[in-house]
Amino acid sequence: MIIREIKFPAKVLRRAKPIKVLLMDVDGTITPGWVCLQTFPDSSVAEMKMFNAHDGAGIKLAGIMGIRTGLITGRDSPATARRARELGMEFVAQNQPKKLEAYKGILIRAGVTDEEVAYIGDDLPDLPILSRVGLAVAVADAVVEVKRAAHYITTVRGGEGTAREVVELILKSQGRWKKAVPQAIA
Numbered sequence: 001m002i003i004r005e006i007k008f009p010a011k012v013l014r015r016a017k018p019i020k021v022l023l024m025d026v027d028g029t030i031t032p033g034w035v036c037l038q039t040f041p042d043s044s045v046a047e048m049k050m051f052n053a054h055d056g057a058g059i060k061l062a063g064i065m066g067i068r069t070g071l072i073t074g075r076d077s078p079a080t081a082r083r084a085r086e087l088g089m090e091f092v093a094q095n096q097p098k099k100l101e102a103y104k105g106i107l108i109r110a111g112v113t114d115e116e117v118a119y120i121g122d123d124l125p126d127l128p129i130l131s132r133v134g135l136a137v138a139v140a141d142a143v144v145e146v147k148r149a150a151h152y153i154t155t156v157r158g159g160e161g162t163a164r165e166v167v168e169l170i171l172k173s174q175g176r177w178k179k180a181v182p183q184a185i186a
Helices: 010-016 053-064 078-086 099-110 124-130 144-149 162-173 177-184
Strands: 021-024 036-039 045-048 068-072 091-093 117-121 135-138
Touching (some): 010 135, 010 162, 021 099, 021 162, 045 078, 053 068, 053 162, 053 177, 068 099, 078 091, 091 099, 099 117, 099 124, 117 124, 124 135, 124 144, 135 144, 135 162, 162 177
Parallel strands (some): 021 117, 068 091, 117 135
Antiparallel strands (some): 036 045
């Protein structure tokens, strides 16, 4: 694996500077996008999701540094709810096929404006939010329409550290990255 420092474009850094809330989709954004269902002989079903540890570290670091986090997803998943709790995510809106209403509610609860919100998405249901937020982010393997709507496209695909990359972008834009690094050291 080649380690390299990401050079964020100046116009993206300007958009990231006022961010106070980082929201994201789940499937295809902080997971690889697979929906794994296991059926048992009694016809019950269990779901498995794969979350990237780098995203978890980034989301926790965001919270430590005062950036509020949350997710808006069209599916309802106990695995997603558990991961959100583990990471201290403040805003968790599941079972939201039309995500914009949940987003508007989060704006009110958080007391922020669109310009103070970043959102990470990968597919068409994310477009209404991406068109409103101050920093619209598409994962590297997002659909073309989402990439066109984005201010920034991550260097990695969904489920491979996208949230971690965006947290770094936000903290660097705010001049707080060097202060954040020691906070992340266990």
